[in-house]
Amino acid sequence: MLEDLKQKVYDANMLLPKLDLVTFTWGNVSQIDRESGLFVIKPSGVDYDKLRPEDMVVVNLKGEVVEGDMNPSSDTPTHMYLYNHFPNIGGVVHTHSPWAVSFAQAKKDVQAFGTTHADTFYGDVPAADALTQDEIEGEYELNTGEVIVRTFKERGIDPDAVPAVLVSQHGPFTWGKDAADAVHNAKVLEVVAEMNYHTLMLNPYSDNHVPQYLLDKHYYRKHGANAYYGQDNAKSKDHAKH
Numbered sequence: 001m002l003e004d005l006k007q008k009v010y011d012a013n014m015l016l017p018k019l020d021l022v023t024f025t026w027g028n029v030s031q032i033d034r035e036s037g038l039f040v041i042k043p044s045g046v047d048y049d050k051l052r053p054e055d056m057v058v059v060n061l062k063g064e065v066v067e068g069d070m071n072p073s074s075d076t077p078t079h080m081y082l083y084n085h086f087p088n089i090g091g092v093v094h095t096h097s098p099w100a101v102s103f104a105q106a107k108k109d110v111q112a113f114g115t116t117h118a119d120t121f122y123g124d125v126p127a128a129d130a131l132t133q134d135e136i137e138g139e140y141e142l143n144t145g146e147v148i149v150r151t152f153k154e155r156g157i158d159p160d161a162v163p164a165v166l167v168s169q170h171g172p173f174t175w176g177k178d179a180a181d182a183v184h185n186a187k188v189l190e191v192v193a194e195m196n197y198h199t200l201m202l203n204p205y206s207d208n209h210v211p212q213y214l215l216d217k218h219y220y221r222k223h224g225a226n227a228y229y230g231q232d233n234a235k236s237k238d239h240a241k242h
């Protein structure tokens, strides 16, 4: 089932080593078919050079494996949580790319210091709280997905405007309209994280943050003036006109 989607998800996973976003098997990509409510994700712990499209695992939004001979990625609960709570996303990526992980471990946002950032992320990329562990039926479940969604809610960040997060004690998760778009965002995050580091080394008090109205403008240019970005639409339309 979903053979075309398996091919797309396989292709997106194979971009991770190509884009220097993963070491060994440290990463995973998925994409959802919103019609069926099923998503396809990489199997856990499989070397990229051994991976095949037919190895992709099909999972439903309760986290149950619907088709696949191997275990799905260990991050499947997080991908699933994001699909359940961010209705407009179509693909999710997790990597351990070094610059983004450094900011995640330091629990520091990647700030919007310039257009390189603003062309993809229309605001700072937030560092989420550390992992939480809840005992669920005697098993410990790392509620990474809950930590991500809670961070966006508490900080009033629109996940469609900032398709990325830095999970402390773990690493970056990015998302997008599909798997390929989510991989693109993962690479941009890694590049702008490195730029953030050097910007702050050159000027630790750097406050040349791109103003929010300009970030809005980039957002509307890409998503259209009617796109809602956490503000009154009338006001947003005015922004877009400038």
Ligand SMILES: O=C(CO)[C@@H](O)[C@H](O)COP(=O)(O)O
Binding pocket: 025, 026, 027, 028, 042, 043, 044, 045, 046, 072, 073, 074, 075, 094, 096
């Ligand atoms: O952080 C971890 C494991 O601690 C994971 O994110 C792995 O890096 C990827 O795992 P699989 O997708 O191969 O299960």
